[in-house]
Amino acid sequence: MEQFETKFIINKDAYEEMRWLFLSTQDKFIILFCIVVAAAVSIGGILERRLEFVVFGILFAIIFLVAMFWNLRKSIKINLQRAQESTGSTDLEVLTSFTDDGIKTFNCLTNGTSTISYNDINKFAQTKSMYVLLTKSNQFMVVDKATLTEKGQSKEFVRFINSKLPHAKRNGAI
Numbered sequence: 061m062e063q064f065e066t067k068f069i070i071n072k073d074a075y076e077e078m079r080w081l082f083l084s085t086q087d088k089f090i091i092l093f094c095i096v097v098a099a100a101v102s103i104g105g106i107l108e109r110r111l112e113f114v115v116f117g118i119l120f121a122i123i124f125l126v127a128m129f130w131n132l133r134k135s136i137k138i139n140l141q142r143a144q145e146s147t148g149s150t151d152l153e154v155l156t157s158f159t160d161d162g163i164k165t166f167n168c169l170t171n172g173t174s175t176i177s178y179n180d181i182n183k184f185a186q187t188k189s190m191y192v193l194l195t196k197s198n199q200f201m202v203v204d205k206a207t208l209t210e211k212g213q214s215k216e217f218v219r220f221i222n223s224k225l226p227h228a229k230r231n232g233a234i
Contacts, residue, residue: 062164064217065157066204068190070143071150074202075136077187081231082135082198087128094124146170156201158220163193163201176201178224185231191217193225 068074083091098121105113140150153168162177176195183194191203208214 062157062159064203064208064213064220065155066207067153067155067168068202068204070152070154070202072136072140074190075139077189078185078192078200078202079132079136081183081185081187081192081194081200082132091124091128095121098124154202156203158224165201181225181228183231184221184225184228191221193221193228 098117100117101120102114102117105111105115105117143152144150147167147169149169155166155168157164157166159175162175163181164173164175166173176199180195181193182196183192185192185194186205190205191208193201193203203217205214208217
């Protein structure tokens with residue numbers, strides 16, 4: 061039995077809304093580590109009154125953050141380009157529903173259906189307009205929050221997902 065069916069358009073705006081979800085725990089650790097190193101170099105420069113260390117630390121942090129942001133933007137651009145090449149559009153309309161065995165996604169442009177097992181989901185997140193379920197390889201399924209809210213199913217959906225995904229990491233106030 062399928063339940064919690066929603067339709068959502070995955071486009072540039074949706075990717076932008078989800079972009080920070082694609083960072084792994086390892087990526088976040090690397091970002092934090094580099095910022096701490098840059099801060100330590102800058103603080104050391106201040107304490108030793110060595111302006112070049114302060115400048116180096118600040119520039120290192122800025123360059124690193126810009127590179128990470130650029131990499132996320134590039135990833136979004138590549139995904140949109142892949143969508144354009146495979147479907148002829150960057151606006152992918154998908155129907156997502158849930159069964160006892162997994163998450164079923166139907167691509168309205170290609171008429172393709174895929175089902176992903178709950179065991180393959182490792183992250184459950186919430187953004188402003190959607191719930192996002194991600195696999196280890198960052199494949200994602202989206203669920204339109206507005207549709208669930210209109211149907212009065214938001215709380216029921218979150219309880220259902222929590223029961224199916226006790227192992228998944230949570231992002232956002234879920």
